Amino acid sequence: MNEAEVVIIGAGPAGLSAAIQSARCGLRVTVLDEFMKPGGRLLGQLHEEKKGVWWNGIEEADRLYEDAVNSGVHIRLGTTVYHIEKENRWVTETSEGTWESRCLLLAAGAAETPLPISGWTLPGVMSIGAAQVMTNVHRVTPGNKGIIIGINPLTMAIARELQLAGVEIEGIYIPPYEKKFRQMETPEQILAGMQRMAHLAPSFLLRVGSRFLVNQWTRQKAIQFYPKKGLSVWGIPIHFDKTVTKIIGENEVKGGFISSINAEGIIKEEEQYRKEVDFVCISGGLYPLVELAAVAGCPFYLIPELGGHIPLHNQTMHTPVEGLFVAGNITGIESAKIAMVQGETAGLSMGKAVNGTSRDIEEKLHQSVQNEKRIRAEALIQFHPEVKKGREKMHELWQNYVKESAAAKE
Amino acid sequence: MMDRETIICRCEEVTYEELITTADSYHCSARELKLRTRAGMGICGGRTCRFLIEDAAEESKEKVYENIPLKYQPPVRPMRFDEGGKNK
Numbered sequence: 158m159n160e161a162e163v164v165i166i167g168a169g170p171a172g173l174s175a176a177i178q179s180a181r182c183g184l185r186v187t188v189l190d191e192f193m194k195p196g197g198r199l200l201g202q203l204h205e206e207k208k209g210v211w212w213n214g215i216e217e218a219d220r221l222y223e224d225a226v227n228s229g230v231h232i233r234l235g236t237t238v239y240h241i242e243k244e245n246r247w248v249t250e251t252s253e254g255t256w257e258s259r260c261l262l263l264a265a266g267a268a269e270t271p272l273p274i275s276g277w278t279l280p281g282v283m284s285i286g287a288a289q290v291m292t293n294v295h296r297v298t299p300g301n302k303g304i305i306i307g308i309n310p311l312t313m314a315i316a317r318e319l320q321l322a323g324v325e326i327e328g329i330y331i332p333p334y335e336k337k338f339r340q341m342e343t344p345e346q347i348l349a350g351m352q353r354m355a356h357l358a359p360s361f362l363l364r365v366g367s368r369f370l371v372n373q374w375t376r377q378k379a380i381q382f383y384p385k386k387g388l389s390v391w392g393i394p395i396h397f398d399k400t401v402t403k404i405i406g407e408n409e410v411k412g413g414f415i416s417s418i419n420a421e422g423i424i425k426e427e428e429q430y431r432k433e434v435d436f437v438c439i440s441g442g443l444y445p446l447v448e449l450a451a452v453a454g455c456p457f458y459l460i461p462e463l464g465g466h467i468p469l470h471n472q473t474m475h476t477p478v479e480g481l482f483v484a485g486n487i488t489g490i491e492s493a494k495i496a497m498v499q500g501e502t503a504g505l506s507m508g509k510a511v512n513g514t515s516r517d518i519e520e521k522l523h524q525s526v527q528n529e530k531r532i533r534a535e536a537l538i539q540f541h542p543e544v545k546k547g548r549e550k551m552h553e554l555w556q557n558y559v560k561e562s563a564a565a566k567e
Numbered sequence: 568m569m570d571r572e573t574i575i576c577r578c579e580e581v582t583y584e585e586l587i588t589t590a591d592s593y594h595c596s597a598r599e600l601k602l603r604t605r606a607g608m609g610i611c612g613g614r615t616c617r618f619l620i621e622d623a624a625e626e627s628k629e630k631v632y633e634n635i636p637l638k639y640q641p642p643v644r645p646m647r648f649d650e651g652g653k654n655k
């Protein structure tokens with residue numbers, strides 16, 4: 158059995174930032190991650206924040222990793238966590254043995270939402286995140302020419318990365334719509350969400366005209382009279398009036414059938430035509446990877462603004478389960494900068510949990526919570542336009558929970 | 568409308584048709600739908616299709632707010648038989 162004061166699951170921006178803070182508080186910290194490189198989702202990220210200023214995730218990951226190692230953090234890669242359980246202390250079971258710890262931080266990040274499309278089991282069809290990892294982490298292009306199905310901030314960021322790697326994107330299309338599935342949206346609903354892509358698709362918004370986005374009727378018209386060739390961003394056509402009804406090929410992807418789709422999501426199959434490509438990316442958005450929080454018995458609430466079911470937590474990253482903390486995308490889908498500052502807060506909270514309170518730590522915690530709000534207000538990439546509202550909902554739910562459990566004790 | 572022959576659970580090759588006809592004939596919960604069709608019971612442990620199974624089942628939307636319809640159970644990743652029960 159291995160032992161530490163703090164065990165952190167996930168070596169992404171949240172987990173590594175937390176590890177650094179806890180180690181600086183004097184704690185013995187171990188970070189576990191199933192991937193063979195540290196950095197989590199940072200490893201795939203490359204975008205231009207302002208003219209000439211690039212966000213390079215690999216450099217950010219290297220910096221965090223070095224800081225963590227220099228602060229005395231143990232990092233175990235290639236280590237898959239299967240189960241966590243609270244006995245006297247937390248017990249974490251992994252492919253490389255068992256760890257015992259006083260505090261446990263879940264920083265497991267997010268996973269991609271699937272969009273089932275006819276033919277999506279063919280080799281050459283992948284999630285957009287897989288294409289990002291292939292290209293930016295493993296340096297293998299997913300193909301020569303591809304189609305992306307799904308329009309959201311992740312699509313725009315990764316389409317640009319693929320283009321920078323010399324891969325041709327034939328076009329970006331609306332996913333087919335099926336009312337039954339809650340993660341599927343009509344073209345009109347997707348267009349409404351375009352505001353959150355202001356930074357990633359400025360030229361597109363200028364051309365569609367942001368006034369078209371403000372009400373449902375103008376959005377319907379925008380789709381009805383949408384240019385047949387699409388509107389281009391960085392030379393990549395975006396089709397708000399077309400969908401891919403079937404991915405075709407026998408042993409691998411050869412192309413797709415494209416059809417018109419109206420604002421309500423109804424497809425006109427009679428206008429179907431075929432496009433030849435050698436790979437297809439499906440981009441359904443992200444949801445928090447909460448499986449370990451669920452296994453630990455943490456209460457959950459569904460908060461769509463944060464991307465799905467979220468473990469109950471407060472602003473200093475405590476859950477109601479003793480010694481269990483959360484940080485990063487597991488608390489809601491946001492950018493890497495938010496994950497980092499949440500990690501710092503969690504690291505400080507664990508320092509306080511082990512060492513007890515002091516004026517210094519209270520001040521740092523207060524500062525870190527304020528930093529998170531400031532960074533959110535300045536964020537360029539927003540996965541959901543109402544994320545702030547989602548965070549406020551969670552804050553309220555936590556306060557209710559505290560009140561109710563105090564009442565129950567009396 | 569989605570093509571009914573579309574595969575929803577990739578690991579166990581369960582189609583949309585199978586899911587909705589099963590949900591219609593038995594009025595099942597997400598868990599029952601999973602057990603009847605094996606959707607979500609393959610190697611990925613339902614990490615890909617769990618939401619689709621939840622939505623295909625006939626459960627009231629309110630309950631979803633405070634509960635995750637399909638329970639998560641350890642191990643949360645596929646593991647080798649020889650790793651089970653070991654206490655390294």
Ligand SMILES: Cc1cc2nc3c(=O)[nH]c(=O)nc-3n(C[C@H](O)[C@H](O)[C@H](O)COP(=O)(O)OP(=O)(O)OC[C@H]3O[C@@H](n4cnc5c(N)ncnc54)[C@H](O)[C@@H]3O)c2cc1C
Nearest residue numbers: 167169170171191197198238265266286485486492493496
């Ligand atoms: C495909 C994809 C692309 C993204 N692109 C961008 C982008 O371009 N810009 C941006 O700002 N944000 C992007 N994001 C959002 C991204 O999640 C955040 O930016 C940030 O990386 C979240 O940090 P995190 O530390 O919470 O999680 P992550 O960075 O996801 O790190 C979580 C880590 O936990 C590990 N882990 C999870 N479960 C286990 C387990 N059971 N056992 C062991 N290890 C485990 C994972 O291997 C991973 O390394 C993207 C997310 C995804 C999924």
